[in-house]
Amino acid sequence: MNGQTELHLDLARLRAETPGSAHVLHLNAAGSSLPSRRTLDATLAHLQLEAEIGGYEAADKARATLDGFYPSIARLIGAEPDEIAYVENATRAWDLAFYSLDFKPGDRLLTCVSEYSSNYISYLQVAKKTGAEIVVVPDDAHGQIDVAALERAVDKRTKLISISHIPTQGGLVQPAEAVGRIANDAGVLYILDACQSVGMMPIDVNRLGCDFLSATGRKYMRGPRGTGFLYARTRTTAQIEPIFLDNHAARWTGDNEYTAIADAKRFENWERYFAGVIGLKVAADQANELGMDAVWARLRELADGLRARLKTVKGVTLTDLGVTKGAIVTFSVAGVDHSALKQALRAKAINVSVSTQFSSRLDLKGRGLKDVMRASVHLYNTDTELDRFVSELAKAAAESQ
8 A cells, every 4th residue: 555545545544434334245336336434414404494394484494594505516526616516427418518518510529439329329319310420539558548549530610529528348547638639629528427536536627628427426536427518618619608507507687588596516407316416515625634545545556456356266367457456346257247246246246337339339349358357345345355255255166157
């Protein structure tokens, strides 16, 4: 363990403050992390308050905390509070940005091979409806987006560059900052799907150069399910009107007139999961307190340690790509049905996931992979747990053959 991690993180305390770690060996942070006791208590306390005094009244009483959501998220990603909108999940946050853009016939939309299925389906729908063109930029020799090829692909018809920072199906961390420089130099809008990366690694939207960034609460932020947010850079997106407006996002200023509010809250709607807003704020506060540099260092230690252990298991092939690899570890096991293996491990209170072509068709199909096992670590995991996981994996795989 490096000195930086030792200095900033009390790992035993983090585990003690995570109730779920006493019950399961959870290696599914890329699906949904185990929340801390602090986040759980804050969420449940607001639900209890709603039950006791009423939902509207509870929101009024918690107004200062609810308003504090915006600066807490802004601090986590290097943004301004008025550039943050609360949205119920990352997919909807991404949709609100993407579908608010005005595509026309001939417009070009540039993306990457590892793009997530929900995003790509949206590209296909918009291309079908508008005549816009989808351009998939090839990977380089490391399996990440070829930055030189991206730069060559940008032309006067390019409307948007849109990629996922960390794909759901692997440890790859895309060179998102380099992509941002290309987009900014060309004056092209840039949407970054940061569903996996926020909470896993340090994020600075100014360095990344993204105009929009979408994220979820349930993954590496360790917030409640049904929570997320959208970042909208003021200087490049202020004139973009959301595809949906209600009386929270806009004002009815005349019988036949309305005015969208000026800041990123125009992407919100009036009704929301207020207990979730509070829970996500608390999760963001905890991440800020821990320090994302220290979190990132520890997560890479765990993930690299897991990869090293998996290399010793007969029949296991690591499938992670990229120069920089994150906390998601993917691999295949020869001659074994991965879904059955996942269930066998779950029976032993070990949680992993399986990523299929459903999630990222171009990437996995292009590599000849039907699916991959996915083990995603977080701060509550220990080296002892990784030893146990690899041992049980080897036993379950042998029994399945």
